Amino acid sequence: MTAPSPKLDPLNTAVLTIACPDRGGIVAAVSQFLFSHGANIIHSDQHSTDPAGGTFFMRMEFHLEGLDLAREPFERAFAQVVAVPFGMDWRLSYTAQPKRMAILVSRYDHCFLDLLWRIRRGELNVDIPLVLSNHEDLRRDAEMFGLPFHVVPVTRENKAEAEAEQVRLLREAGVEFAVLARYMQILSGDFLRAFARPVINIHHSFLPAFVGANPYRAAFARGVKLIGATSHYVTEELDAGPIIAQDVIPVTHRETPDTLMRLGRDVERQVLARAVKAHVEDRVLVQGNKTVVF
Numbered sequence: 001m002t003a004p005s006p007k008l009d010p011l012n013t014a015v016l017t018i019a020c021p022d023r024g025g026i027v028a029a030v031s032q033f034l035f036s037h038g039a040n041i042i043h044s045d046q047h048s049t050d051p052a053g054g055t056f057f058m059r060m061e062f063h064l065e066g067l068d069l070a071r072e073p074f075e076r077a078f079a080q081v082v083a084v085p086f087g088m089d090w091r092l093s094y095t096a097q098p099k100r101m102a103i104l105v106s107r108y109d110h111c112f113l114d115l116l117w118r119i120r121r122g123e124l125n126v127d128i129p130l131v132l133s134n135h136e137d138l139r140r141d142a143e144m145f146g147l148p149f150h151v152v153p154v155t156r157e158n159k160a161e162a163e164a165e166q167v168r169l170l171r172e173a174g175v176e177f178a179v180l181a182r183y184m185q186i187l188s189g190d191f192l193r194a195f196a197r198p199v200i201n202i203h204h205s206f207l208p209a210f211v212g213a214n215p216y217r218a219a220f221a222r223g224v225k226l227i228g229a230t231s232h233y234v235t236e237e238l239d240a241g242p243i244i245a246q247d248v249i250p251v252t253h254r255e256t257p258d259t260l261m262r263l264g265r266d267v268e269r270q271v272l273a274r275a276v277k278a279h280v281e282d283r284v285l286v287q288g289n290k291t292v293v294f
């Protein structure tokens with residue numbers, strides 16, 4: 001009669017993500033290394049863009065209970081034994097450390113409140129050190145959830161100074177990534193380079209259709225039979241970053257731009273939440289302007 005395995009804490013896991021030139025033996029080398037150090041693998045996903053010489057992507061989640069090394073020596077050993085020989089770009093994240101996520105908002109509340117509700121329900125393993133906005137409208141909502149709310153007004157004239165203040169607040173708070181929850185200002189390249197961390201946006205159309213600020217009006221004018229939403233990483237080029245999640249819903253000739261906006265709100269919320277969850281769980285790997293989402 002074997003003793004039952006000790007109850008494993010679902011929060012005591014780590015996620016290893018890897019990208020490297022494809023070749024034989026990668027999965028064997030990684031799993032052998034983890035096994036040899038007492039790690040109990042619970043999820044493993046991999047994708048090769050071209051087994052004949054493309055890029056190999058992998059995501060492995062494992063329990064830490066049986067690990068024979070502390071984190072730093074474990075990571076050093078992995079680098080020496082596996083990562084360097086295989087030329088890996090890799091990252092280890094620990095489920096017990098919630099990612100620090102900032103939310104940027106303007107006046108729309110649906111994506112913002114949806115994220116806060118999901119965090120309250122325990123669906124997203126994040127901490128929110130601050131909310132940034134260019135308007136006062138959502139202050140009470142943020143404070144109802146006990147979140148610091150900073151307003152930095154943005155105009156064409158003060159954009160550089162405003163963005164510098166935004167970056168200062170984000171860096172000071174140790175933010176690891178930011179989410180634009182219908183934040184309606186275009187982030188400059190200077191902002192993105194200074195913040196130098198992932199920014200996730202929700203665009204209210206099924207990209208690449210209808211980029212820009214008013215996609216529902218453009219969709220109405222085009223007479224579309226589907227509207228959608230796209231969540232993507234933000235790049236300097238507007239609405240052109242690597243896509244993380246998308247979805248669509250059917251519409252008919254009876255809709256108006258306003259009813260399209262109302263119908264669109266539900267799909268925007270769901271797509272953004274799906275994208276944020278994938279990012280938080282280290283399921284998204286980026287290659288160029290595309291993603292692999294495990």
Ligand SMILES: Nc1nc2c(c(=O)[nH]1)N[C@@H](CN(C=O)c1ccc(C(=O)N[C@@H](CCC(=O)O)C(=O)O)cc1)CN2
Nearest residue numbers: 184185186187201202203212213234235236237238239
């Ligand atoms: N560098 C980027 N910044 C932003 C992106 C992006 O992809 N790259 N996405 C936008 C969100 N967005 C569409 O989804 C969007 C928001 C705002 C505008 C726009 O033209 N804004 C005007 C000001 C409008 C206002 O003051 O109400 C502007 O910035 O001049 C276009 C698209 C978020 N940022």
